[in-house]
Amino acid sequence: MAADDSDIDAGSVNLFSPEFAACPQPTYRDLHARCPVMRSPLTGGPILTRYEDVVWALRHPEIFSSEMEMQMALGTQRPMIPQQIDPPVQTKFRKILDPQFSRKRMQLIEPELRAHANRLIDEFIDDGGCEFNSSFAIPIPCNAFLALLGLPREDLDLFLGLKDGIIRPAGGFEDPEGAARIRVESGRQIYAYFEDVIADRTKRPRDDMVSYLLKAEIDGQRISHNDILDITFLLLIAGLDTVTSTLGCNTAFLAANPEHRRRIVEDPELIPNAVEELLRWETPVTTVPRVVKQKVTIGDLEIQEGEVAMLLIGAADVDDAAFPEAGRVDFDRESNRHVAFGAGPHRCLGSHLARFELTTAMEEWHRRIPDYAIEPGETPRYSPGIREVQYLPLVWERSAGSAR
Amino acid sequence: MKIRVDMELCVGHGRCYMLAPDLFDEDERGYCKLLREDVPPELQPQARMGEANCPEGAIEIEED
Numbered sequence: 001m002a003a004d005d006s007d008i009d010a011g012s013v014n015l016f017s018p019e020f021a022a023c024p025q026p027t028y029r030d031l032h033a034r035c036p037v038m039r040s041p042l043t044g045g046p047i048l049t050r051y052e053d054v055v056w057a058l059r060h061p062e063i064f065s066s067e068m069e070m071q072m073a074l075g076t077q078r079p080m081i082p083q084q085i086d087p088p089v090q091t092k093f094r095k096i097l098d099p100q101f102s103r104k105r106m107q108l109i110e111p112e113l114r115a116h117a118n119r120l121i122d123e124f125i126d127d128g129g130c131e132f133n134s135s136f137a138i139p140i141p142c143n144a145f146l147a148l149l150g151l152p153r154e155d156l157d158l159f160l161g162l163k164d165g166i167i168r169p170a171g172g173f174e175d176p177e178g179a180a181r182i183r184v185e186s187g188r189q190i191y192a193y194f195e196d197v198i199a200d201r202t203k204r205p206r207d208d209m210v211s212y213l214l215k216a217e218i219d220g221q222r223i224s225h226n227d228i229l230d231i232t233f234l235l236l237i238a239g240l241d242t243v244t245s246t247l248g249c250n251t252a253f254l255a256a257n258p259e260h261r262r263r264i265v266e267d268p269e270l271i272p273n274a275v276e277e278l279l280r281w282e283t284p285v286t287t288v289p290r291v292v293k294q295k296v297t298i299g300d301l302e303i304q305e306g307e308v309a310m311l312l313i314g315a316a317d318v319d320d321a322a323f324p325e326a327g328r329v330d331f332d333r334e335s336n337r338h339v340a341f342g343a344g345p346h347r348c349l350g351s352h353l354a355r356f357e358l359t360t361a362m363e364e365w366h367r368r369i370p371d372y373a374i375e376p377g378e379t380p381r382y383s384p385g386i387r388e389v390q391y392l393p394l395v396w397e398r399s400a401g402s403a404r
Numbered sequence: 405m406k407i408r409v410d411m412e413l414c415v416g417h418g419r420c421y422m423l424a425p426d427l428f429d430e431d432e433r434g435y436c437k438l439l440r441e442d443v444p445p446e447l448q449p450q451a452r453m454g455e456a457n458c459p460e461g462a463i464e465i466e467e468d
Contacts, residue, residue, distance in 0.1 A: 055459075094434065102434035103418050272422075276457075335456035343459050347415040352434060 014042075015287065015310070016173050021382035024286060027328060028315035037299035040310065046292075046303045049315035051322035051339075054296050057290060059344035061086040065308060066346060073185025074166045074181075079236040081227055087345050090172040092218045094349070097231070100148075100212065103352040109144060110356050116143045118404055125368060129375065129395035133248050133388070139363050140244040144353060148247050149235065151197070158193075163237045164185045165192055187233070194232040196224065209235065220283035238350060241386060242285060243357045246340075248389030249282035249382075250275070252360065253329070255374045255394060263331055266369040268363055274331040275358050280338035281329050281349025284387040286314035288342065313339050368404070372396040405443040406466040409436050413462035423452035423457055436462070440454050 016021060020027060031038070036050045048054050065086050081094040082375060099105065103256050120139055124130040134230060142156055165186030169179040191305070197210050205211040209353040213228045254261040264274050292307045303309060317338045320326045324335070341348035348354070374393045381391035407427065409420075416435045420428040427450050429437040443451045443465075455463040 059460075073413065098416060098433035098435075100414075102432065103421070103430055145417070337457060337459045338461050341459075342419065343415070345415060349416060352418060373436075 014048075015040075015312075016384040019385045021286075021387045022380070024314055024387075025281065025318050025327070028312065028318050029320075031312075032321075032368055037301040039301070043308070045359040046139055046298070046301055046308060046309040047312060049312045049318040050299075051319035054228075054311045054313055055339060055343050057298070057309065058288075058313075058339070058346065061290075061293055061345060063292065063296050064311070065293045066090075066290060068289065068291055068308075074237070075183030075185075075190075076230075077187065077191065080231055080237075081230040082349070083238070090345060093223075093227075093231070094215045094345070095350055096213075096218065096223070099207065101349050101351075101353055101393035103355075105158060106352045106356050109147065110330065110360060112147075112366060113144060113356055114360045116140070117361045118368075121364060121368050122404075127396060128398040129393065132251055132392040132394050133244070133390055136361070136365070137244045137251070137389070137392075141240055142246055144357065145235075145239040147195075148209055148239075149202075149232070149291050150206050155193075159236060159240060162190050162193075163240045166190075167241055168385060168388070172355050172383055173384060175383065179224055190233050190236055191229055194229050194236075197232070198228055224311055227355060238348075241388070242348075242350075243354050245362055245386050245388040246279065246282065246283035246358060247399055248392055249284050249387055250278040250358070251394075252374070252389050252392055253278060253282065253366075253382045255372060255392075257329070258378060260329060260331065260371075261366070261370075261372075264362070268333050268366065271363050271366070272303050272355075272359055273333070275332050275355065275362060276336050276338065277329060277333050279340035279358075280317045280323070280333075280336055282387070283314035283317045283338070283340045285340070285342075285383075286387060287312050300342075303331060313342065327372070369396050405445075405451060405468055407438065407440050407443055408441070408461045408464045410464070410465070411435070413460040415460060417459050418460070419431070419457040420454040424454035426450055426467060427437050428454055433436050 019189065037053060037227055038047050040047055041190035049055060063087050067079065067086055068084060082090045082097065120136055124135050146153060146156065165182050169182035171178040172352055199211045210228065210232065213223060213231060216223050251302045264270050288311050290309050292303050292305055296303050296306055317340060318326045341351040343352060375395045378393045380389050383390050414436045416433055418434055420436050421430050426447050427439055429439055431437045441442060451465055455465050
């Protein structure tokens with residue numbers, strides 16, 4: 001905690017600035033060295049950065065609860081299920097949902113994910129460049145989302161607008177009231193949309209998620225109409241955002257670090273491990289909030305009941321105490337217990353789908369466009385919060401692109 | 405070598421059955437299903453990979 005020669009007040013770090021989002025790892029590591037458990041100068045709320053502390057908190061929902069007060073809500077009228085409810089009820093919902101998102105289940109759609117990536121690449125490979133986010137990272141998770149939920153392609157732009165309205169509303173961090181209004185309106189539209197879907201699938205069941213949920217039971221009882229709305233709300237905002245963010249962060253890294261890129265081009269079998277290492281290094285979902293249900297001491301910080309703690313999983317994933325040479329990106333890393341998908345009972349429901357989407361996208365991209373760079377004179381732009389690379393202009397030599 | 409899985413800790417990350425498919429499988433929810441407790445020498449590297457990559461620390465190895 002020594003702040004002897006400090007010219008940086010670690011407490012003044014703005015975890016929600018675009019500058020931080022572009023390159024958070026040095027800040028995390030600085031926080032580990034100076035104040036691994038601290039209070040936010042903006043909110044006064046506790047911030048945890050050490051792997052050990054973050055993981056402990058994630059595994060103890062009875063102390064670090066996901067059951068937020070409604071003012072923390074993202075335009076929702078009720079908690080999203082299962083993300084914003086805790087065990088034991090949360091466990092009952094996960095028992096219904098986990099089988100729908102298991103690795104075996106997701107393996108079945110892997111060929112379609114791969115074909116989808118190739119169709120996208122076909123669109124721009126001959127142009128010798130693209131804006132990566134709009135051309136590739138945003139569309140990558142859309143197909144699987146539409147297929148799993150059985151929703152029409154023509155509504156995709158609506159869904160993308162609605163999830164952005166919740167996750168990164170215009171005005172964002174500068175205009176909290178305006179952002180809250182956009183969130184509430186986006187939330188209202190999401191509920192209304194899925195009301196219609198539920199009404200339709202009640203009459204005409206199909207092979208899709210809502211039809212499945214309409215038949216699902218907990219303790220011998222059908223789950224409620226509102227439960228289904230609260231699950232689909234989460235699937236919409238979670239299913240269309242984080243894979244896009246991760247793919248952008250990974251590709252920006254690989255564009256800027258050709259020696260790492262060459263390794264996966266020369267040895268594509270390294271890609272699954274590279275995906276894990278980049279998940280660790282980039283951890284696009286940097287922070288998760290938890291409300292403290294009982295007084296607890298973490299490090300030398302006493303945390304009171306009712307406080308909202310920020311768990312910096314991005315910081316946890318670059319903690320030297322948990323990873324040898326945590327500050328180095330190493331695709332040969334053999335021990336990697338990263339928590340980019342969280343830990344404990346709230347482990348990301350879509351993690352297996354996300355891994356297939358990321359791996360197939362990176363394999364197909366690097367097979368067909370092995371050599372690329374950030375367009376000279378341009379700088380990628382990152383959004384704060386969940387680290388989406390909203391502007392990532394890439395260029396490559398036209399002849400370098402390979403046919404299917 | 406023997407391996408044990410603490411099912412109280414497993415939350416279905418699935419790293420074990422991705423990295424060590426000869427020792428671990430998944431159940432219907434995607435949680436760990438241990439295929440064998442006794443690890444023959446040729447599978448010991450897989451056992452170590454599974455243990456070293458479980459974010460919950462749910463896998464324990466007992467060396468002979």
